Amino acid sequence: MRVTVSFKSNLFPLRLEASAKALAAGRPEDWWQGAKERGLFSLFRLQQQLGSRWLSRSFTEQDIAASSFCRSAYPVLPSLPWHCDLDPASADDLLSGRLSVFGLPWHWTADGACWHQAPDTGRTWPRRFFPGIPVDTGNQCGDVRVVWEPSRLQHLVTLALIAQKADPSVRARAVAAVETQLLSWVAANPLLIGVHYVSPMECALRLLAGCYALDLIRPWMQQPQAVWSALLTLVSGHAELIRKRLALRSPIPHETLAGAAALIHAGSLFTELEQAERWLAFGLYLLEEDTPRHISQDGGSQEQGLGYLHFSSDLYGLIVALLDHQQRPLPEKIRQAFDRSRAFLAEFRMPADDRLPAIGDGDCETALSPYLRFRTPGRKQTAALTTFHLSGYSIIRGRDSQRAIVDHGPLGMPPRYAHGHADALSMVLQIGSQDILIDPGTYTYLGDEAWRAYFRGTRGHNTVTVDGADQAVPESALTWSHPFDTHLVYRDETPEGKITVIARHYGYKDRFGVTHLRGVSYEPPGSWMIWDWLTGSGTHHLELNWHVGCRVVPVDGGYRLEGLEQPLLLTIEGGASRLYTGSVQPVAGWRSSRYGSKEPITTIR
Numbered sequence: 001m002r003v004t005v006s007f008k009s010n011l012f013p014l015r016l017e018a019s020a021k022a023l024a025a026g027r028p029e030d031w032w033q034g035a036k037e038r039g040l041f042s043l044f045r046l047q048q049q050l051g052s053r054w055l056s057r058s059f060t061e062q063d064i065a066a067s068s069f070c071r072s073a074y075p076v077l078p079s080l081p082w083h084c085d086l087d088p089a090s091a092d093d094l095l096s097g098r099l100s101v102f103g104l105p106w107h108w109t110a111d112g113a114c115w116h117q118a119p120d121t122g123r124t125w126p127r128r129f130f131p132g133i134p135v136d137t138g139n140q141c142g143d144v145r146v147v148w149e150p151s152r153l154q155h156l157v158t159l160a161l162i163a164q165k166a167d168p169s170v171r172a173r174a175v176a177a178v179e180t181q182l183l184s185w186v187a188a189n190p191l192l193i194g195v196h197y198v199s200p201m202e203c204a205l206r207l208l209a210g211c212y213a214l215d216l217i218r219p220w221m222q223q224p225q226a227v228w229s230a231l232l233t234l235v236s237g238h239a240e241l242i243r244k245r246l247a248l249r250s251p252i253p254h255e256t257l258a259g260a261a262a263l264i265h266a267g268s269l270f271t272e273l274e275q276a277e278r279w280l281a282f283g284l285y286l287l288e289e290d291t292p293r294h295i296s297q298d299g300g301s302q303e304q305g306l307g308y309l310h311f312s313s314d315l316y317g318l319i320v321a322l323l324d325h326q327q328r329p330l331p332e333k334i335r336q337a338f339d340r341s342r343a344f345l346a347e348f349r350m351p352a353d354d355r356l357p358a359i360g361d362g363d364c365e366t367a368l369s370p371y372l373r374f375r376t377p378g379r380k381q382t383a384a385l386t387t388f389h390l391s392g393y394s395i396i397r398g399r400d401s402q403r404a405i406v407d408h409g410p411l412g413m414p415p416r417y418a419h420g421h422a423d424a425l426s427m428v429l430q431i432g433s434q435d436i437l438i439d440p441g442t443y444t445y446l447g448d449e450a451w452r453a454y455f456r457g458t459r460g461h462n463t464v465t466v467d468g469a470d471q472a473v474p475e476s477a478l479t480w481s482h483p484f485d486t487h488l489v490y491r492d493e494t495p496e497g498k499i500t501v502i503a504r505h506y507g508y509k510d511r512f513g514v515t516h517l518r519g520v521s522y523e524p525p526g527s528w529m530i531w532d533w534l535t536g537s538g539t540h541h542l543e544l545n546w547h548v549g550c551r552v553v554p555v556d557g558g559y560r561l562e563g564l565e566q567p568l569l570l571t572i573e574g575g576a577s578r579l580y581t582g583s584v585q586p587v588a589g590w591r592s593s594r595y596g597s598k599e600p601i602t603t604i605r
Contacts, residue, residue: 036248041131044192048129054240054275055191059232061225069211069269070228076269077215078325080318084161084371091162094155095173097181101149102364102596108181112188115151116195118142120447120596130197136446137477143447144195145363146596151189151196153209156181157369160216175220178213179227186230191237200245201255203238204262208318208368210234211265232270239266239279246286252418253293253303254312258367260286261315268326287319288331293413295337299344300391302413304420305360306348313341314367317374342376347386347395348405352433357405358441359428360412361419361456363595385493385501392486394501398522401432406520408486408503411472417480422470424484424505425518426461429528434564435549437462438601441592445477451598452477454587464532465543466514471507482510489517497524513537542575546604547591552579559604570604577604 048055064070086094093099097108104119116125121142126133135144156178163174189196196202210231214221221227239262246259260283266273267280294312296302301309316338323330348356366372386395392409406427412420429437439462443455454460458470465471473482484507492500500521508514514536521529534542550563558571559579580588582600589603 033248037245038131040244040248044131045129048192054237057233057236059229059236063232063272064225064228066272067228067232067270068272069215070232072218075215075218077212078321080212080321080368081373081375082161082369082371083373084158084165086158086162086371094159094162095170095177097177099150099155102146102594104146104596106150108177108184110180110184112184115185115188116147118147119150120146125195127194130192130194133195133198135195135198137449137452139446141195143444143596144198145445147195148199148202151185152202152205153182153185153213154205154366154369156213157209157216158371160213161369161371163217163220171220172222175217175222178217179221179223182210182213182234183223183226183230186234191241197241199255200242201252201258203242204258205367207235207238207242207262208265211269212368232273235266235270236273236275239263240275243275243279243282247282253290253413254308254315256286256290257294257312257315259283260290261319261367264319265322268322268328287334295341296390297340298388298390299340299342300388300393300409301341301360303360303418304391304409304412305362306345306356307358307360307362307365308419309341310345310356311365311367313338313345314372314374316341317372318367339376342374344388344391346376347388348393350403350430350433351401357428357430358439358593359405359407359423360421361442361445363442363445385491385499387488387491387501389488392488394488394491394503394520396499396501396520396522398499398528399497399525402430402522402526402528404429404520404522404528406501406503406518408488408501408505410486411480411483414483416478417472417483418478420472420480420483421456421461422458422472422474422480422484422507423461423463424458424471424486424507425503425516426463427520427530428462431564431568436561436568438547438549438591440547440590440601442595443590443592443598444596447596449477450587454590455592459543459545459588460547462546463518463544464516464534465545466508466512466516466534467541468543469508469511471505482507490519498522509536512540514540543605544572544575545588546570546572548602548604549591552602552604554579572604579603580605 069076099106101119106119108114116127118125118141123141125141125147159174159178163171166174214231242259242262246256263279263283267276267283270276293302320330320335320338384397394406396404404427407423408425411417427437428439440455440460444452453474458465471484472480475481484505486503486505488503490502502519504515504517506515514534517533519531550561553560553562558569561568561570580603583589588605589600590598591601592598
């Protein structure tokens, strides 16, 4: 018996539409998660109407005096490895209440309206019970990730770092900015009201930033009573909301990890609050139970994104530093996960400038501050082949700082594969600090659908498409179906320094009957060969894209890649090719070096 589920979205209330789509698409786990959340939100609404204490508690001078974190004259949090190299102009902008949000201007205003105004559209996000605020693609206000950024309050940590190193007059400005903006945010965002409560992860990052910012400036506070009261209000409401939301078990691993970090901090720092013991216990439980979902045994991320791995690794670092500082027991597997992730990231960083390639989704995510620098020394990088079998990457290192990264890993983390890209067998190539073949990045999550489709789709990567289709089937901006399987077929390194990697993926096999095999070979001193075999039946349109990070000049026999000490010659055999730079019809020739912005590059198609 076969049952087909269909629906007409105009017959469903807004809150039920996403769950109905999930059920129709055959994803009962998403439907069940949505049903549990709707039940919890109904309870929140009832508690709000009844004036539940956790939703409306205010804190007095007696509460502040009873709090060991608030009354301490000395730093309570651990000393972290900061490296704040902010230039004077950027520091002055922050001191004046100005912030660049993904390249867009944002300015703090005393009336608090700034926290709800969208930097990307100028529109104002609704101030109502948060479950009723639409944030998905097509909403009227903009990309929700953009308005969330300043409300993470991580720029307050930067202001606190400025205060620590500045002369007294600048320090006073920095401390005043931290205090007034924190007070402003708490006043403008009553618990459960507004877009900033939609994501438990956003609440978690805000809680962490508030605690660290105030701990850094505590010797110079100008309004201690008001500020500590605001922090207690934020921590108590945020921590309890995070606990209740994550009790439903988020399917997104880095969201769970951020929540665990916030609960561990709240529970261990504010022990006098009545729910503190519960926060700490649940945070430690989430941390230990969900750790295998975050970090693979080889150190990579099951979400298949280096940006999110860096984010998760920093969250682990904050937890390890805090529990060590408090001399609390730490499960050994947590410390090992942190160490593995740092070692993995060290292998991928560019030796010249420490950058990570833009593989998988990334939105400039930071756990606490971009100036936090947890490090694990990597091994000396020589001309060699390194393969991470579980995560699905091979790194080929040639002479003179030549390096290729070949992606033969899975799509992402089931069941939604939310932050994975359809990039099987894609590769990037770097020489020194110069990007030759690049991953174009992410650009947006919930903004323009066409751009989201391009940047995470197969055409947005250095690999082959069949009949114009992605290697997996996009269901929504953060969901894939029909994930591909990959297989590392062969790897070899000869005494003469020749290195070969061959891998296969099956993303087109069920839909088109086509299998793609790719080989990448390096031969000293600087010859690279990439070859593709596609096997199957029928007639198909094959398209290969090379996204180039330097200047491309057509010459006889191929393309000259300029901007290096020695120009490279790229030759392509089989089919016809042409160049696209900043093209909209068709979409080609773009990169996103940071979330929310894009710039033209050259794509050879």
